[in-house]
Amino acid sequence: MTAIVGFVRQTLSIIITDNRINYGKHQEFGYDDTRSKLFNLPDMGWACGAGLSVFIDSFKESLVSEPIEDTHKIVEIYKKAINSAKSFNPELAEFIDDSVVMASWFGASTEKITFRIGFSSKSHYGDHLALLNDNEILVIYPPEYLESKEKVRDLVDRFPLKMDSNDGINIILERMLKIFNEISNNSKFVSTTCEVGMHEFTYEGVIKSKIAGESRELITELENGRITERIEIVDVIR
Structure with a gap:
């Protein structure tokens, strides 16, 4: 299981995700913290997932290999990935x-550019793609939090999930990293390292960028004004 913010x-x-792959449902066969789970989607944004890695990787690879005209195509790819994974692993259907799964993208019209994050889980949303509300933080929790409402309540009391529309990117990113860091320190299923996929509209164009490292170190660099040294520009659309 993974933590996603x-x-x-x-x-x-x-989008922030960790780097830990857990072997066995309860980590009975160990884990590996060297896995990159953040997937660059050409002409879109980023994708990641939490759960069965074989299914999630299949979904992400299909997003890259197939042309995406609209969100209906994303749903179609998701349904195909679900059915394929179950056909090969029926014992893992649940x-x-x-x-x-989660993916980000942007749409452009003559009037404006709008960024979106969509997410889905067959158990909770069926074949539908839910959209994250503007100025809200969404957290996909690992088992320790799913099994404890008190843990979740304590986390959101200290780190509210609603941001102000005037908050700058550094304020938002710091809140998200602190949430991730808190979760990673309290879950054996989540690495303390993370990857951050960003998509931003600026005066220079639409910039896709990435940051990776220890979450605590990234928080410190944000607080000290040095985070720009970590940012890797992946793409710029002018």
Whole structure:
């Protein structure tokens, strides 16, 4: 299981995910913290997931290989990935249904550019793609939090999930990293390292960028004004 933290507004989207692959449902066969789970989607944004990695990887690879005209195509790819995973692993059907996938993209019209983050889980949304509300942080929790409402309540009391529309990107990113860091320190299923996929509309164009590292170190660099040294520009659309 993975921890994912997402945020979106009209001019910005951010997705944070960890690097841990757990072997066995309860980590009985160990884990590996060297896996990159953030997937670059050409002409779109970023994708990641929490749950069965074979299913999630299949979904992400299909997003890259097939042309995406609209959100209906994303749903179609998701349904195909679900059915394919179940046909090969019928004994894992429940685990596949509980898996969560997330993707970011932007749409442009003559009037404006709008960023979106969509997410889905067969168990919770069926074949539908839910959209994250503007200026809200979405957290996909690992088992320790799913099994404890008190843990979740304590987390959101200290780190509210609703951001102000005037909050800048550094304020938003710091809140998200602190949420991730708190979760990673309290879950054996989540690495303390993370990857951050960002998509932002600026005067220079639509910039897709990435940051990776220890979550605590990234928070410190944000607080000290050095985070720009970590940012890797992946693409710019002018």
